[in-house]
Amino acid sequence: xxxxxxxxxxxxxxxxxxxxxxxxxxxxxxxxxxxxxxxxxxxxxxxxxxxxxxxxxxxxxxxxxxxxxxxxxxxxxxxxxxxxxxxxxxxxxxxxxxxxxxxxxxxxxxxxxxxxxxxxxxxxxxxxxxxxxxxxxxxxxxxxxxxxxxxxxxxxxxxxxxxxxxxxxxxxxxxxxxxxxxxxxxxxxxxxxxxxxxxxxxxxxxxxxxxxxxx
Amino acid sequence: xxxxxxxxxxxxxxxxxxxxxxxxxxxxxxxxxxxxxxxxxxxxxxxxxxxxxxxxxxxxxxxxxxxxxxxxxxxxxxxxxxxxxxxxxxxxxxxxxxxxxxxxxxxxxxxxxxxxxxxxxxxxxxxxxxxxxxxxxxxxxxxxxxxxxxxxxxxxxxxxxxxxxxxxxxxxxxxxxxxxxxxxxxxxxxxxxxxxxxxxxxxxxxxxxxxxxxxxxxxxxxxxxxxxxxxxxxxxxxxxxxxxxxxxxxxxxxxxxxxxxxxxxxxxxxxxxxxxxxxxxxxxxxxxxxxxxxxxxxxxxxxxxxxxxxxxxxxxxxxxxxxxxxxxxxxxxxxxxxxxxxxxxxxxxxxxxxxxxxxxxxxxxxxxxxxxxxxxxxxxxxxxx
Numbered sequence: 001x002x003x004x005x006x007x008x009x010x011x012x013x014x015x016x017x018x019x020x021x022x023x024x025x026x027x028x029x030x031x032x033x034x035x036x037x038x039x040x041x042x043x044x045x046x047x048x049x050x051x052x053x054x055x056x057x058x059x060x061x062x063x064x065x066x067x068x069x070x071x072x073x074x075x076x077x078x079x080x081x082x083x084x085x086x087x088x089x090x091x092x093x094x095x096x097x098x099x100x101x102x103x104x105x106x107x108x109x110x111x112x113x114x115x116x117x118x119x120x121x122x123x124x125x126x127x128x129x130x131x132x133x134x135x136x137x138x139x140x141x142x143x144x145x146x147x148x149x150x151x152x153x154x155x156x157x158x159x160x161x162x163x164x165x166x167x168x169x170x171x172x173x174x175x176x177x178x179x180x181x182x183x184x185x186x187x188x189x190x191x192x193x194x195x196x197x198x199x200x201x202x203x204x205x206x207x208x209x210x211x212x213x214x215x
Numbered sequence: 216x217x218x219x220x221x222x223x224x225x226x227x228x229x230x231x232x233x234x235x236x237x238x239x240x241x242x243x244x245x246x247x248x249x250x251x252x253x254x255x256x257x258x259x260x261x262x263x264x265x266x267x268x269x270x271x272x273x274x275x276x277x278x279x280x281x282x283x284x285x286x287x288x289x290x291x292x293x294x295x296x297x298x299x300x301x302x303x304x305x306x307x308x309x310x311x312x313x314x315x316x317x318x319x320x321x322x323x324x325x326x327x328x329x330x331x332x333x334x335x336x337x338x339x340x341x342x343x344x345x346x347x348x349x350x351x352x353x354x355x356x357x358x359x360x361x362x363x364x365x366x367x368x369x370x371x372x373x374x375x376x377x378x379x380x381x382x383x384x385x386x387x388x389x390x391x392x393x394x395x396x397x398x399x400x401x402x403x404x405x406x407x408x409x410x411x412x413x414x415x416x417x418x419x420x421x422x423x424x425x426x427x428x429x430x431x432x433x434x435x436x437x438x439x440x441x442x443x444x445x446x447x448x449x450x451x452x453x454x455x456x457x458x459x460x461x462x463x464x465x466x467x468x469x470x471x472x473x474x475x476x477x478x479x480x481x482x483x484x485x486x487x488x489x490x491x492x493x494x495x496x497x498x499x500x501x502x503x504x505x506x507x508x509x510x511x512x513x514x515x516x517x518x519x520x521x522x523x524x525x526x527x528x529x530x531x532x533x534x535x536x537x538x539x540x541x542x543x544x545x546x547x548x549x550x551x552x553x554x555x556x557x558x559x560x561x562x563x564x565x566x567x568x569x570x571x572x573x574x575x576x577x578x579x580x581x582x583x584x585x586x587x588x589x590x591x592x593x594x595x596x597x598x599x600x
Contacts, residue, residue: 179364185404194378201382 004130012134016142019207023146024200028114033147034192036106040163043151045092045099047144049107051137053084054116058136060084061124068125077120078111085110115143150195158186223247241337245344269386273349275478279469280353280459280526286452287459288314291361294416294455300425314361317417318458321356324365328372329355336381347386347393347532348376354394354526357459358519358567359401360414367405371397391574392530395567402567410563415455432456434518434556438563440505442513449516460522463515470525479529482538483545487524488515490549498557506557514553523552523566533574537584544580548573 022028036046060080061068068076089107092100100107110116119139124132155161160168160182172180185191204210229236230243247253252266289307291314296302302310329348337344355372379396380389402409412431418424429436432455433444448454452462460466473479495511502508514520528534528548535544548569555565562568 174364179366181364181367181405181408183370183404184406185400188403197378197382 009131009134012131013138013141016135016138017145018142018203019209021142021146021203022115022118022139023143023196024203025210026115026118028118029143030193030196032106032109032113033143033150033196034189036103037147037151037154037192037195038158038187039102039155039161040148040151042099042102043147045096046103046106047140047147049088049092050110050113050116050143051140052088053081053110054119054140055133055136056084057081057116058119058124058132059129061120062127062129062132065125065127073121073125074117077117081116081120082111115139146196146199149199150192153195154186154192157183158191219250223250239338241342241344242334245334245337248343269346270349272478273346275472275476276350276526277353279472279479280350280357282465282468283357283459283462283522283526284318284353285311286462286465287357288318290314290452290454290461291317291417291458293453294361295419298416298418298424298428298430299422317361318356320365321359321361321363321368321458322353324368325355325372326352328369329376332373332376332381336385340385342385345386347380351375351393351397355397357522358394358398358457360409361417361458362414363401363408367401367408368397371401371404374400387532389532390578391571392527392533395527395571395574398567399571415457430455432518432563435563437509437513437517438506438556438560442505442509444509444513444517446513446516449513454517457519457522460519463521466521466525473525473529479525480531480534480541482541483529483534483548484524486542486545487528487549487552490546490551491515491520491524491553492549493546494550494553498553509557514556518556518564519566520552523570524549527566527570528573533577535577535580535584537581540577540580540584543584544573544577547576 016022020026023030023033032046037043057077057080061077064076064080085108088110089100092103092107119136123135127135152162155163156167160166160173160180168180168182169178170176172178174181183191226243227247228234230240234240236243248270253268257264289311292305292310292312293302293314295313295317296305296310326348329352333348334344352372355368355375359368375393375397379391379393380386383389398409408414412429412435415432416430424430431439433449434456436442437444445454449461450463452465454461470479470484474481474484491514492511495509495514498507499509499511524545528545535541551569551572552565555562555568559565
């Protein structure tokens, strides 16, 4: 048991949360991070979907790693990812139909998420199933927290709600005699990019290792 | 003067390294160089300095903006009293004072928020306070409608200074004109307060408007097909619009100041107008609706065209740097502004978006101009060899 949660294995889980975060450091998976974060709920559903797909795909590819012929490994990886994404899609449609409808094509596009293919190539092909599982979990969680933070701020300032519930009091709005107004730009993708940029900025000022040297 | 100098020299030691007020040294330096020309010299190599440093440059731009600002204040009052039908009973100074009191809070908020952030960043990063915001701080109120809520001005100014400028490294490093970033932010974030027919004229609480009052800008009317613009009033500036952009006359006075002092590039101004005229004439030739048939030169006096061409497009940081690049940059800017205005029904005014788009491409234009020059010279060298 101690073996399973050795320091090295825990690093696999914790590194992607911060110093090798797939979105803020490697800048992968940006497309879906901008597209599904206008509200908190789809961001959370998307995050959970990616956690499921990435962790399972990493384990499956790791189990198959010695039998996959090198020259067709990409297509094998794609088959595995696609099968898992279809499974996730069916589950979403069965249990959270509304969120699945909001996410529309982006669930299917998990197949093309660079983070997943990247982890399969870089990690699962060369490591045992357990570390691969942790690596998948860690990277997906690194992706997830950024999505959720972005979704939180975009929904709060863009719609005045969180998870669909009104947070900013109705009486604040100008229409009701107050002074406040929702920021329509937060709903647009450019502000998602700016929000991700601000997260990167904060992260780098807290973690100076990430800052490149001036040439 | 001598007494002031002595006062500053007496205060200086406590702001230097080791002094008890060292943490405020950039604030102190900011005020010292504001009052007196700095006497520091370069420490390496040979440099040629003249006395027109960034602070003097900014001061001249602000002087050039004074006519547009004062006229904007008068026009705010003029539009207000015109809308409620009390224009006849008001004297010149009553009208001006009304506008002054409406515009002043916007200017104070813009400067307060912007300079506050700049001071904070200068302290945090340990460098001097940069003067870039002196001009942006007055440009931001001038491109706002008079009825804009003050907290929106504050949010937009903060966004423009932090995201538009400081993340790129501060004054001189920004890609886009900060004042236009502020305006674009409001335009997309709170569109109902930045466009439409009801934001340009301050009516006042509980006031009744006269019959037939609409509040629409001449440009909105032209876009809707009513192209019979009162040319003289549009030129003088007695039309609804953003605070500082209505008077082409006041802006022209500013343009003369900028060109005479060499601060603003006449090449950009001329080529922007040329681009707009060419596009306007082309559209006239193929006119299929009333807006396309609007005489090309009338585009120059409505909306923010003149203000953008003189004060925004010529921003030395975000415009093209090379001489040939300036011609290309300005020309395309004029072309785009008129095309967005006339062809795209979603945006009533094209100047802001055209300038931001051309700001983006200015480094690319410069790159090709420089590369072209290098190629030409290389060719000449190899022929001689």
